[in-house]
Amino acid sequence: MEKHREIGLKLTPQRVAILDCLDGNKEHPSAEDIYKAVSKRFPTMSFATVYNTLETLKKRSEVLELTIDPDKKRFDPNTEPHHHLICVKCKKISDIHISYDLAVPDYDKKGFEIIGNHVEFYGICPKCKKSDG
Amino acid sequence: MEKHREIGLKLTPQRVAILDCLDGNKEHPSAEDIYKAVSKRFPTMSFATVYNTLETLKKRSEVLELTIDPDKKRFDPNTEPHHHLICVKCKKISDIHISYDLAVPDYDKKGFEIIGNHVEFYGICPKCKKSDG
DNA sequence: TATTTAATAAGAATAATTCTAATGAGGTAA
DNA sequence: TTACCTCATTAGAATTATTCTTATTAAATA
Numbered sequence: 001m002e003k004h005r006e007i008g009l010k011l012t013p014q015r016v017a018i019l020d021c022l023d024g025n026k027e028h029p030s031a032e033d034i035y036k037a038v039s040k041r042f043p044t045m046s047f048a049t050v051y052n053t054l055e056t057l058k059k060r061s062e063v064l065e066l067t068i069d070p071d072k073k074r075f076d077p078n079t080e081p082h083h084h085l086i087c088v089k090c091k092k093i094s095d096i097h098i099s100y101d102l103a104v105p106d107y108d109k110k111g112f113e114i115i116g117n118h119v120e121f122y123g124i125c126p127k128c129k130k131s132d133g
Numbered sequence: 134m135e136k137h138r139e140i141g142l143k144l145t146p147q148r149v150a151i152l153d154c155l156d157g158n159k160e161h162p163s164a165e166d167i168y169k170a171v172s173k174r175f176p177t178m179s180f181a182t183v184y185n186t187l188e189t190l191k192k193r194s195e196v197l198e199l200t201i202d203p204d205k206k207r208f209d210p211n212t213e214p215h216h217h218l219i220c221v222k223c224k225k226i227s228d229i230h231i232s233y234d235l236a237v238p239d240y241d242k243k244g245f246e247i248i249g250n251h252v253e254f255y256g257i258c259p260k261c262k263k264s265d266g
Numbered sequence: 267t268a269t270t271t272a273a274t275a276a277g278a279a280t281a282a283t284t285c286t287a288a289t290g291a292g293g294t295a296a
Numbered sequence: 297t298t299a300c301c302t303c304a305t306t307a308g309a310a311t312t313a314t315t316c317t318t319a320t321t322a323a324a325t326a
Contacts, residue, residue: 010292046306070200085245096241108229111259112218120251126244143323179275
């Protein structure tokens, strides 16, 4: 957290609350999830502040914006390259830590310069498997 | 196209226009892209019709909804399992036809039953590479 | 050709996100 | 410290994508 002061991020209580909420968070929360969580301690918290802070953190590469959930953006404080496993029923997202070295045939490259990859695995989580009447 | 009549899809001129627009389309169009394209021939075309038709096709597995573009849904008439290459600058999406057999370590599975995967490759397309002042 | 049933159109409603403008509070330098 | 400057916060309006509603219309079929 202290690192932020060092590199010039103005440390307001609201930002600290958002950073606290994100720190080590493995839930891949949406802006609304974060808003709800920090609102408990900051009843005047504004959605704009959540979005502004996420935007700032994104620019600093301290958070990733995930385009996995078709309904809303999710955010991930884990900026190490990794992949995701999504429950097709409840939308729970879980991390996958290994890295895949995936070759793309020249035919498919179409002149693109490839700079990275991200794998989405689809599945059914244990909880949904059980309640699968 | 005839197949649709066979399996009970009511073939309206609007749907034919939307199916024509999708057929063989490699642009991964958004609902708006489709709306604009078919509006030329059907000035009274409604957005609701585009969304309704896409929903119907989705249910019939005749089109895929892509969650790749953070701003909007994209649709893909190619329902064969395949992967995508996205230009991080202009958002152009290109298909990758090979399939990857990706193992997930038990540690990362967390009890999920995995049913599929989708790889997003990030890169820079030839056009953007050139105009890269 | 009449009937049934589902599709269409227009616009209202909703949800996520971004924008705006006024106010407020960190950080910094005297 | 104190004053100032800059940037953050807030509330709400605006925007954008998508879904919903309802009356109307048209496709399929007997």
